[in-house]
Amino acid sequence: MRMSPHLHSLLQQAISHHQQGRLQQAEDYYVQVLQIDPRQFDALHLIGVIAKQRGDTQSALNFFAKAIAVDAKQAKVHCNLGATFQEIGESAQALACYDLALSLQSDYALAWNNRGNALRELKRYQEALDSFTRAMEIQFNYPEAFLNRGICLQELGEHAQALADFEDAIKLRATYPAAQFARGFSLQQLGLYGEALDAYTLALQTTPSVANLAALHCNRGMVLAKLQRYAEALVDLQQAQALRPDFANAYLQTGHVYRSLQEHEAAILAYQTALALAQDKAQQAQIEYYLASLGAAPTPHAAPATYVKELFDQYAAHFDAHLQTLSYQVPRLLQDALQSCGLTQIERALDLGCGTGLCGDYLTTVAQHLTGVDLSENMLAQARRRNVYQELICDDILHYLAQATPSYDLIVAADVLVYFGRLDDLFGLIKNKLTSGAHFAFSVEESATDESKLQTSQRYAHSASYIRQLARTYGLRLRHFSHHSGRREAQHEVQSLIVVLQKN
Known part of the structure; x- marks a missing residue:
């Protein structure tokens, strides 16, 4: 049916106002069109678009449904209906x-x-x-x-x-804050913090969204902290908090900065605020773990699995390069210890918490079959590139050991026990998976006093006497026991124990 000139004029005026962003005037004209013709498709569809633009999703859904009832063969109304469903x-x-x-x-x-x-x-x-x-x-x-x-x-x-x-x-749209924000995030995940900072700064200069501004300030604060520009990081994180007072992650990252500055009272206060705001139970468990590392909450038996997974998922892309800056020695020290015990050829070996496979290069020379287990899929992706493991499994190591897994002639845990406090359950499971005469080689950070102690680094340390006691309890013969500097942290040597035990 042909549209009358008056109706056509009203609709064109409505569309013109709509295109200029004058939503109320456009809606008034669409309503006039519908008063004359309640089944006018364009007016029904476009008044639905205005409702969607205003965030009135129920009205948008109603108008789109009415438009479809008039003409169900218009692709654009189905697309806009889909976008409304997606928003909810x-x-x-x-x-x-x-x-x-x-x-x-x-x-x-x-x-x-x-x-x-x-x-x-x-x-x-x-x-x-x-x-x-x-x-x-x-x-x-x-x-x-x-x-x-x-x-x-x-x-x-x-x-x-x-x-x-x-x-x-960004080449297609020079001023594109959302793309700069996303670009900054990927650069951050790749450990390219200077470039990430530049991207976030460009995004901040152009973004109109308050929600994005808070997230941008938080992320820029995080990369500034990675660059050890802590004072600037705190400015950004405090700005994120001002924009979104309920932004738990902004307070969490503030706690991390204060912890890096050794300002533990301020860190505790920030973590406690983050804990009060956090909605996710996994995040709450992580924050309680941070508080425990500062002596402000009960010490758990182990680090939360989500903490370990997220830590190493984020760390994976630049893990090996970063360890070089820490003078990381644990894989080499374990290799030397195993060689001193005369291990040359075995059938099956298990690399617990294998990470990117730093121990795999050596283990594959002594084992016919090498299995790696890690909680971080991103770390396992790096390990696959080494092409030395016959099997790589993404699982929590306690869960894996508790299953009906094969027995092993050698189990290695390099820098893994630092995420466990009490080691009794782990030792019991490992003993059950060792064949007769098999070896268990591992490292721990050394505690001079407590059997196990959660440090401010958020890693557990264990005493030499506790490790010896565990060996006796589980019938494991001490083959190698030595003290070394396993790595450096904040310009200080981290003392580690390198241990090889054998099942009687």
Whole structure:
């Protein structure tokens, strides 16, 4: 049915106001159109768009449904309906809407891009990457698709690849704070803190979003802390707190900075505030662990698994390079200890907490079959590149040892027991997995007094007498026991014990 000139004029005025961002005037004209023709598709659809822009998702859903009832063959209304579902966390329904839009218009770049976002939320990452790529094939000049594909790659831990997408997005849109923010995050994860700082600073200079400003200040504070520019870090973190007083991570990072400055009372106060604000139980357990390391909470039997996983997931990309700056000696010291015990050829070896595989290069020369176990998938990805393990397993080591795993002729734990306080359960499980006459080689940081002690470094130390007592309790013969500097921390030597025990 042909539209009357008056109705057409009203609709064009509404669209003009809408395009200029004058939402109230546009809505008034759309309402006038609908008073004349309640089934006018464009007015129903676009008044739904205004409701969505205002954050009134229920009204948006209602108007989009009315528009679809008038004309269900318009791809754009299904795409906008999907975007509204996505805003309220209904990613599966959003995906169905995008698929319907694409069935009506297969070259709809926006729908492909939005579909990728829904798939990413559903953790269907490869499909999401394919969807973003399809959007870019249809519309090359599409910075949002490059940004979103990069964020998806971040979810997969592929930060180097993600950087290429962020840089392409910025080439297409020179002032693009979201892309600079995402770029800064990947650089931060790769340990390129100076470059990350530059990216965050550029994002801060242009972002209009208060929520993003708080997150940006927090992240920039984190990289400034990594660069040991602690005073500047505190300024950014305090700015993040001012923008978002309930921002638990900003207080948590403030605690980390004060701990690095040895200002423990200030660190405790910041951690306690973070704990009061934290909603996630795993984060709460981590903060309690930080407080325990400063003597402000009960000491747990071990570090929280989420703490260890997150620590090494973030550390993985630059782990080996960083250890060189710490004069890290533990793998070499364990190798020397095992050689002094005459271990040359065995059938099966287990590398507990194998990390990037620093012990693997040696262990593969003495073992026919080498298994590595670690809680961090990112660390295991680095270990795979060494191509020395026959098997790599992502698991908590206590859980792995408690399962019906094979027995081993050698079990090695390099710099792993520092995340356990009491070692009785671990020793019992390890003894059960050793074949007759097999060896268990490990390191611990040495405590001069307590049997086990959680240090301000958030690592446990153990006394020599406690290790000897455990060996006697579990019937393990002492083959090697020596004191060494395992690494350096804050310009101080960290004293370690290198131990080899043999099952009787």
